[in-house]
Amino acid sequence: MPGRHRKPSPLKVPDRPYLALGLEGSANKLGAGIIRHDKDGSTSVLSNVRHTYITPPGEGFLPRDTAQHHKEWALTVVQEAITKAGVSMHDLDCICYTKGPGMGAPLQSVALVARTLSLLFDKPLVGVNHCVGHIEMGREVTGAQNPVVLYVSGGNTQVIAYSRQCYRIFGETLDIAVGNCLDRFARVINLSNDPSPGYNIEQEAKKGKRLVPLPYTTKGMDISLSGILTSVEGYISDKRYHDGVHDETKKDDIITPADLCFSLQETVFAMLVEITERAMAHIGSKEVLIVGGVGCNERLQEMMGIMAQERGGQVFATDERFCIDNGIMIAQAGLLSYRMGHKTPMSESTCTQRFRTDEVHVAWRL
Template identity: 70%
Template structure:
């Protein structure tokens, strides 16, 4: 079986083609194509839903054609069209849903609506080989600690306000850091040369996190750079505090919070594996900190690179084809999208 997947829940439009020769059995998947195009806004600005939706509508036909060409297949070989049903930004999601309906009608194919979060999880499991891990899902729009039980991905903890990726992206806007290739990636590179760890709020509440207070605090510190772009002298230590120190301090604080709630979930379910998925999961420092915690517990960390961590079409094709192999499809009249589609709403029929 072959599925075509369309992802466009935020500023990245992805088209993927994947084959599962052994469905309904769970055998290894074959990635045929994985193409992505990103809408990049100017420094200091975020991406507006209407502009992002226009970008997706402009590029979707071109990317589908390129994916079919790269995979060396025709439309006759495709069994189903999979698209991101949610969660995500409303206007971009609608553009992708419209494209999926168009292709399904033109080609006479079944449609499968996919939960964006489940797509990340299943792609991570497929690429890394993690069997039954605690999942840390971290992206621009989501922050959740998840574990599987009884055909559902259960949420053990999550953000109480903004996502960790959104926290990093908004601070990049404060510093007017470039959005190319991604604001979080550029913060990560700047943090590597930071030397001074500043005291920022640490907000862990049970299994949940809060990031808005940390963002507000570091934004106040960043205001000092308006008068002193090169940095300012710390009143206590007399050391020069720079933009890089702010990025370093923000990263270290929010990642320490994520490590804490992940370790608590591991202890609760008795797991020794951690799988990091989502765009922030590419961050090498987060992987390093999580690895230190996991090794202390005799466990291991699984993560992927930017091809599969960052939003992509292949993860939607993969999760959609797993569902399709168990007889799950989406009726044409139900091919809508929703900005609030909880991870634990999905019936995971392909897992025992």
């Protein structure tokens, strides 16, 4: 991955290669990745291994069961990351882990792994904000300079812009996150969780032909999604709803699961595009960076691209390797922080379910 030319940074060009292991486990993805910052200023992804805890259709993932999955797979995932990278634990400069936000029990299980490795190999720890990890990996992969960031995942929905060594939140969801909304809807219509509910909704939406009315709720820079979820669930009991074989004589009247997936996506994504455009206008940016698991959605990228193009701008997004929760994004943000002199003492190597994006001192940017 070649280095990008950006504005001057407080972060000096490395005097030697730096290596970091990143561990992510804030939800149902367990990830381990190893990144290297080279002397020429470039960044290399040496490995990025992930294992996902998948539940049966109609079921979500509970914190206790998800934590157990992470404990069972941690050794395998870390060993695979080390082997693929062609390095040893002794070569690492630091071990980075997700401090939050996320689900309590899974976060704790991964923090325990990080602390254990730190003690075994005498390596410093770096606690990382999950959201900042997404942003920094997105910036590195795409080369975006100073974008408005749309961060959309299972647990977070935020519109973010950078200012004075802090990622400022311009707008966010007032209730549930967009990924949570999609996941819960997928359970209602009994869609598979493999590989993910959001992906399967996206594929079903491509077959939808009917746009049914749903609540469109933007409040300034914020959005509300619980009402739209309730409304779309209401269509399930509508006498026009069919999820099986249809009477051809009434084909124009029926509402299919594909129609509901299509309608949900179009409405929710339009809300996200609106508040993102408002933030672009406010800070005068022509760049949008989409990060988080929902950011893989090609329809969201397309709708955002249309808006950005009309403003003479550009959309930056990554594929599922970096969009979906992964260890390499934690390694990237953690190594940037470590190179600025930050380390997390063992006594403070805790995790927290609520860790706001705007609480982080982004020391590596001007």
